[in-house]
Amino acid sequence: MKYFEKREDIINGLLTILLLIILVANAVQKYNYKADERFEWSSGVLSSKGNVVQVSGCYFYHTSYLNYVVDKKSIIDDGWDDINYSEESISDAFYPDSLSISWFSYNEKKFYEGKFVLPYKIILQKAKQLRMAASQDENNFTVENSDKIHLSFLAEILPKGKLVVWISNDDKNLKIGKYQAKIVNATWHVFDDSHETDTTSNIDIPTKVALVMERCPYTIEVKLPSGFHLRDSDFIFFNQNHWYFDSREPEKIPVFYGIPDHVRLSWGNGKKEFSSQFVFKEDEILNFFRTLKVQQNQKPLLLELKINNTNDSIHATLKNANKSLKILPSYMEVYPLAVGNNVVESK
Structure with missing residues (x-):
């Protein structure tokens, strides 16, 4: 009899430990998931008027989660009237805390590249400000679900490798920060599609x-x-x-x-x-x-x-x-x- 009571105590103890593990795992998952920081957003790139560039990559991302690519064949030079947006938007995701970007300047005949850490707390503050402003002009659904309002993160390329990052709700644009990219050695093959096999031929820039x-x-x-x-x-x-x-x-x-x-x-x-x-x-x-x-x-x-x-x-x-x-x-x-x-x- 004592044997069975001891066995039941062991089983109950193991079940208690298992329950605690599950509760802790759920708490950790909920903390990491952070549903109140997940939103819908997209990204894109533009260039100041007259600054003729072609962008080989523009990735806004949070930690290791990359956004969708922009059109690397597109030439842009007309400011806010000519934005090269990513091919798709993201939903139920953290706002970006990083940016990786590379481009060619036709005016300067130079390749530029930059990887930057973005101020995530400032992004959350400005994003909330834009979502609240947009919800005041929208229907009842967006008023009650301001977290569903779509925002865009945009990199504006300026001459000499300078860069400005913006957050936008289409009606209003707020500046996130200014950055400086560096000149790099590259070939025209940075604009190749993934399926292209010729990656070494000499293309006259x-x-x-x-x-x-x-x-x-x-x-x-x-x-x-x-x-x-x-x-x-x-x-x-x-x-x-x-x-x-x-x-x-x-x-x-x-x-x-x-x-x-x-x-x-x-x-x-x-x-x-x-x-x-x-x-x-x-x-x-x-x-x-x-x-x-x-x-x-x-x-x-x-x-x-x-x-x-x-x-x-x-x-x-x-x-x-x-x-x-x-x-x-x-x-x-x-x-x-x-x-x-x-x-x-x-x-």
């Missing part, structure tokens, strides 16, 4: 800079076969500006200044409709513009895009008053579009 930064006035003339009319079309430049031709509200093609990267043309006559893409060779188009560069008091250059009579090819020529240069594409595609229930075949 001065050419990349010139394609984005050099300016030369020119007009574009699109010549179509008789009876055809230009439809919706896009003109895209290496500085990532673009001009869109809307056939419903046609306007005169203006004078451009950025070096063209590629064009997407559409045209038709009601019975036959076509679309195309013409991509310029980087080195060739840059050299052609430099060769024919407009001198003072001369007319802008002319970029002529001529569709042949069989609607299956585009011939591109860059001209000035005295000389013309034939441009060969790095890629060209012309294809028919469906009209009604029929697919138009090109001859």
Whole structure:
């Protein structure tokens, strides 16, 4: 009998210890989880007006939890009107306490990099201030659930590697702090996608800079076969500006200044409709513009895009008053579009 009583005492003692362990673990988990410090937020990066940069990485994070990436192919230089946001937002997460960022400055021809610790207590204070301000102007749900109000953390890149970090509720921006990045040695492959296999080839950075930064006035003339009319079309430049031709509200093609990267043309006559893409060779188009560069008091250059009579090819020529240069594409595609229930075949 005593044996069983002793055994029950041991079991009860073990159960008590196990219960205490569970209670302590739950308390530790609750303390670490800190539900009252978990919110919805996203991040992004911008650059002061005229400060032309391309960001290879901008990660706001808390301890080891990284945020989603920004678009590393995007060139930004237009301040708060041109923000490169992360591809997704984060929910039920701590606000960031760190920032890792790297970029290339086209103006300075330099790579920059910085890793910074952010003032977490100040972030919590300013975030609460922004959430409360936003809830006053929103519906009943946000008033009662101010912790659900979405905030953004933004890194503003300034010249000479300087940086300002902001927290925003879209209506109001509060400054978190100023930081200084350092110049680093890097190659253009920092902008490679993860699936790209060529990570060592020599990419000429001065050419990349010139394609984005050099300016030369020119007009574009699109010549179509008789009876055809230009439809919706896009003109895209290496500085990532673009001009869109809307056939419903046609306007005169203006004078451009950025070096063209590629064009997407559409045209038709009601019975036959076509679309195309013409991509310029980087080195060739840059050299052609430099060769024919407009001198003072001369007319802008002319970029002529001529569709042949069989609607299956585009011939591109860059001209000035005295000389013309034939441009060969790095890629060209012309294809028919469906009209009604029929697919138009090109001859």
